Amino acid sequence: LLPDCVLGEIVTRLPTRDGARLQVLSSRWHHVWRSSPLNLDDRFLHGSASTSRVLMILCLVSHVLAVHPGHARRLRLGTISVAGNSAAYEHWLRSPALDGLQVLGIHPGLPCLDLRTIPPLPLPPPLRLARTLRVLRVGSCVLPSTAAALSFPHLETLSLCGVSVSEDALHGVPAGCLALGTLVLDECTGFAQVKITSSTIRTLAVSVAHSMNPMPEVMMRRVTVENAPRLEYLAPFRHRFSGESFELRVVSAPRLRFLGCISRTISRLELGDTVFKVTRCHIDHVHQGKVISQETRSEMRAVRYGATLQTVKSLALEDVDRTDVVCNFLRCFPCLEKLYVSAGS
Template identity: 35%
Template sequence: MEEDDRISRLPDVVLGDIVSLLPTRDGARTQVISSRWRHIWCSAPLNLDLNDVFPKDSVGEVGRILSKHAGPGRRFLMPRARRYLELSDGSAAILDSWLQSPALNNLQELELHYGFIRQGIPPPPLPTSAHRFSSTLRVAGFGGCGGFPDGNNGNALQLPVLKQLSLWYVSISDSSMQALLAGCPVLESLLIDWPSGCSCVRILSHSLRSIGVRPGRGDLSLQQMIIVDASSLERLLLLSCGAAMEMDILVISAPNLVNLGQIGDKFPRLQFGTTVFQGSQLVSSMTVVPSVKVLALSNMRLSLDVVINFMKCFPCLDKLYISTLMAGEKNVWRRKYRNLISTLDIRLKEIVLFNYRGSQSHVNFAKFFVLNARELELMILELQDRKNSTEWIERQHRLLQTRNRVSMGARFNFVYRNYRPGSLGFVGTEIAHDFSTADPFVKFV
């Protein structure tokens, strides 16, 4: 007796949804499964990812796919144009013909990435044919291009149902950026990665939940972000630190901001009301921000003073991620903070310290929380050297006085990871759109 093929008995509309979620080549290959499946791919919403098309003949193959597909479009992704099109006068016409294809009608996801902008060479403009998807796009990503309308003549790009927007290495003016954001009334996540020509971004949105920003370098980089009113904003993710983060961030109203970081030693300049941080250094303090629960810091020289200043500004912190490269200060605290300890309400439940060396500085830093964080549940100490022996770890427990921990339920994990693509120092841009976890940094631990 033949095994019952329950999948093939599903309605066409369900099978079409399944096929449209497969990689491009796998979706097309479902036609050979059986006669029952033969028409499904041609009528299912098209998922066309040029990563799934062999680059040697991508232009011809994309054209054939679009000509044979009669159904609506779901997704069209061109991650790096130079892999598929030689950027010449003819390439614009080829891309325009693809986007005009009926196979892409009602497109929901569009990604066009021309690659990095070359100095002295004007970037290619955003194809005008992309505008025809404005009423249906839910996910959009534009990279290495320019030509964004400024809206002065009523020609701003209107994306009424767009929820996710990525801008990589685009050339865009202040007015064009504001017109673009104003045309996205239900936007939930925004990534601005290394823009050119835009000095200031003003955020005024009641739907935006996540912002990821990497401002770039030089005179044409993003220099200021002003969060005027973002009542739903939960995440402000600073995707690099150091020289690539030379910008000012002014938060006027973001009452539900929970996740913040990573903040470097010198950049950015971050202001909440009258509280101002220049990188990790507290410049002035009056405003308290109780909403922030998760904070990520990049502290070259590990400093307890820095962390205590942040805890004063963010008194309800639950989780602290801190990456360090050097031994840092002595972090002697018993006399220095003798009076503060009785008044400072440390609510931290989890601390992750990257590149823990076991030096006196690092021991003193961690021991402060071992002996004073009454609600601590977990401390993860990521080791720099995998050769640390069991005896070394046992000695660290003694130095940290973990047996005398003030939170009896606290656990202390010494870990080493040989390979971690998303280490805190190199947080990926994808977390700007990833709502699969309440803590955007947890995947990098």
């Protein structure tokens, strides 16, 4: 008994496969999926990467975009759809069916590939999508230098995962996103440092490139938050096999509430005047008052104390298994409400 507009909002929030199948439940619903805001995720089509299946996926995606009369909400194109099919990919992004697109995900490559052997990804037409696009997720590809000229004034979330991008393009893209609230840089390469100066970013998540991937020519070595008056969540994280490290420097983030996970992946951590650094130390293992063994390990400790960070309410620490290391951090965060501690590996 629900009106079509309500049914359309329900269908567009379902996975693509389920939304399409909904048409068989009632004759009155035959038109609902086609007329509802488009939610097309090509992962429901994937299986073997045979030539016949690739052609089938290309035909299906093209058909959906050609016959869908409603506006678009979400589009995700994966490896089989984009890799080696740049002509079809560019044609899709110029389809009138994508007018009003809000969420775009492009993942043309596979993880653990040497991105130096992958041609640059053709970029979407910015003028058409800039009016409505709010979320952009790009993975496993190479962004050309022309990405620095992109401008998405309404973009709220930008996520780059396993992307090779130059330093100029990396800083140029967020600069053209005037409403950007969340920035994710996950295992990205092609640049040595990241400088964040933004009046809108509230969440920043960064990780260094996976140590099992083919080593790129340039890797991230330093992240500097120079001026982020609205930044609340700063999340440097690592993947299980990541062995590389980088420096993290926070110059000005007066609203920072969550920090972590802090681990040995961060070789040097500067929070204003306070400096933490990974150093080698000797640990005595004592049992019944006697030293039974000794161990040399790397631990992050404060080497210089400055002003305390009273805005931070939540702190996450990794690679910590002794209370004196935790206490070393607590001196800098007197107003903590939540503390997460993991012994790590």
